[in-house]
Amino acid sequence: MRRDLPYVVGGLVLGGLLLGNAALAPDAATVGALDVTLVLVMAAALGVCRRHPVLALGVVTVAMLALHVRVHFGVSAAFPVLGVVYLAAWRGYRLASVVASVAFLGGFLAHDVSVAPVDRPNQLIVERTALLLGWFVAANVAGLVGRHRRAYLEQVEQRALEAERTREEMALRRAGEERLRIARDLHDSLTHSISVIKVQAGIAVHLARKQGDEPSATLLAIQEASAAAMRELRTTLDVLRTPDDDRVGLARVDELAERTRAVGVPVQVTVTGRPRPLPDEVDQAGYRVVQEALTNVARHAGPATARVLVEYAPAGLTVAVSDDGQASPARPPTPGVGLRGMRERVSGLGGTLRATANDDHGFTVRATFPLDGPA
Numbered sequence: 001m002r003r004d005l006p007y008v009v010g011g012l013v014l015g016g017l018l019l020g021n022a023a024l025a026p027d028a029a030t031v032g033a034l035d036v037t038l039v040l041v042m043a044a045a046l047g048v049c050r051r052h053p054v055l056a057l058g059v060v061t062v063a064m065l066a067l068h069v070r071v072h073f074g075v076s077a078a079f080p081v082l083g084v085v086y087l088a089a090w091r092g093y094r095l096a097s098v099v100a101s102v103a104f105l106g107g108f109l110a111h112d113v114s115v116a117p118v119d120r121p122n123q124l125i126v127e128r129t130a131l132l133l134g135w136f137v138a139a140n141v142a143g144l145v146g147r148h149r150r151a152y153l154e155q156v157e158q159r160a161l162e163a164e165r166t167r168e169e170m171a172l173r174r175a176g177e178e179r180l181r182i183a184r185d186l187h188d189s190l191t192h193s194i195s196v197i198k199v200q201a202g203i204a205v206h207l208a209r210k211q212g213d214e215p216s217a218t219l220l221a222i223q224e225a226s227a228a229a230m231r232e233l234r235t236t237l238d239v240l241r242t243p244d245d246d247r248v249g250l251a252r253v254d255e256l257a258e259r260t261r262a263v264g265v266p267v268q269v270t271v272t273g274r275p276r277p278l279p280d281e282v283d284q285a286g287y288r289v290v291q292e293a294l295t296n297v298a299r300h301a302g303p304a305t306a307r308v309l310v311e312y313a314p315a316g317l318t319v320a321v322s323d324d325g326q327a328s329p330a331r332p333p334t335p336g337v338g339l340r341g342m343r344e345r346v347s348g349l350g351g352t353l354r355a356t357a358n359d360d361h362g363f364t365v366r367a368t369f370p371l372d373g374p375a
Contacts, residue, residue, distance in 0.1 A: 003303070007050055011043030014080050018067070035071055038063045042080055051303070053088045054096045060084050061100045065107040078104065078132055082139045089143025090150075097143065101136040108132060154299075183237050191233055198226035249283035250275075250310055250319070253290055257308060260294045266305045267294065273312030282369045285345050286310070286319045289353070292342050293321035293365040301325025301363065316371050322364040327357045342367070 019031060019039060042063040049056035060080050068077040081104050088097040112125045201223035208215040257267040278286075290308055297306045304325035311318040339355050342365070346353040351369040358364055 003050060008043065008047035010083075011046030011080070014046070014083075015039035015043045018076055018079075031071055035067060038067050038070075042067075046080060046084065049084050049087055053084065053091050054093055057081075057084045057088050057093075057096055057100045061104050065104060065111075068108060069111050075128055075132060078108070078135060082135055085136065086139040086143045086146075089140050090146045091143075092147060094140075094144065097140055101140060105129070105132055105136060186233065187237060191230070191237075194226055194229050194233065198223065198230060201226055249280075250278070250286050250290075252287065253308060253310060256287075256291055256294055260298055260306065263298050265294075265298050265301075267308060268305070269308045269310075271310045271312075275312055278317060278371070281349055282317060282371070285349055285351075286317060286367065286369065288345060289319050289342050289365065289367045290321055292339075296339075296365075297321065297323045297325065297363075301327065304362065313371075317369045318366065320364060320366040322358070322362060324358075324362040326361065327363040328361045329357050329359065339365075 019036070042060050045056040045059035045063070049060075061084075064077045064081050068074075081100065085097045085101055088094075088100070109125070109129050112128065201219060204219055205215045205223055208219070253269060257269050260267045290310075294306060294308070297304060301323045302325050304323040306321060306323045309318070309320040309322075311320075342355075343353045346367045346369065349369055351367055353368075354364075354366045356364060
């Protein structure tokens with residue numbers, strides 16, 4: 001509601017200016033209770049225009065035409081309509097903004113012609129019509145330009161994020177390859193040498209005891225040290241091959257939800273079925289799908305609430321993220337690199353991914369992974 005406050009204040013200020021202009025204009029009619037009601041309706045419509053731009057556009061257009069007919073506000077009656085026309089065009093409702101512009105201009109011109117003297121042409125009507133036409137054309141064009149500029153900036157930002165993510169993935173991949181190379185080198189060289197030392201020391205101890213002699217303390221120390229070195233080397237090789245600090249999984253979904261709440265998006269997490277250990281690839285892929293979907297909600301859905309579902313079934317795993325944002329079947333979002341990456345990740349494990357706009361409004365990403373056989 002705080003985001004709507006500037007629009008409410010702007011509507012009240014415009015309404016006050018219109019009423020003040022009507023009181024001072026010599027050719028304006030007396031303002032009555034119905035006219036004040038129409039101004040309040042206009043201010044209320046401006047208050048909700050951020051969430052419902054088409055509805056607000058229709059209400060403001062009708063209210064301002066009615067005020068112009070009753071009080072004869074003049075061109076000042078077009079100011080609230082111009083603001084909502086710009087907002088509607090900026091939000092992508094081009095047809096609605098054009099229809100409202102034509103309707104207001106037609107009604108305005110029809111009223112001025114009906115009250116003008118019939119015995120002589122009224123130059124003021126022509127000037128007003130030309131002025132309003134230029135204003136409405138400028139408002140529609142400015143809204144479209146603003147929308148395209150916003151889309152361009154979002155695309156540039158997404159490319160920068162994808163480039164940064166690609167650099168991070170490349171760095172992680174190179175680090176992983178380097179760890180594996182070090183692990184192979186250690187296994188091929190150092191492990192072999194220590195194994196030889198351990199075996200030789202063990203044989204020497206065995207032969208000494210077989211001959212009835214007590215092995216020397218130095219020989220026993222060599223045998224013990226070589227065994228300890230082998231244990232530590234195996235532990236080091238395990239760490240190099242499978243670094244625990246890079247592992248993510250669905251057990252950390254609550255952390256994702258908390259980070260998304262921190263940027264202002266309410267998130268509800270629901271887990272159904274009996275959680276059980278999953279294959280590492282499936283566990284990580286499910287986590288990444290939820291991560292990317294919540295990122296898209298925070299960046300593209302607008303004011304919305306996200307719902308995360310993790311469903312464990314005997315033969316499969318399902319993760320879904322849905323929101324009640326501004327996407328709709330008539331205005332579906334354009335699939336980007338993130339959605340394509342999710343689809344490739346899921347299909348590579350034999351699963352399916354469905355990403356579509358909801359019937360009313362919002363967007364849903366749903367991934368299903370089979371668990372009844374090897375991926």
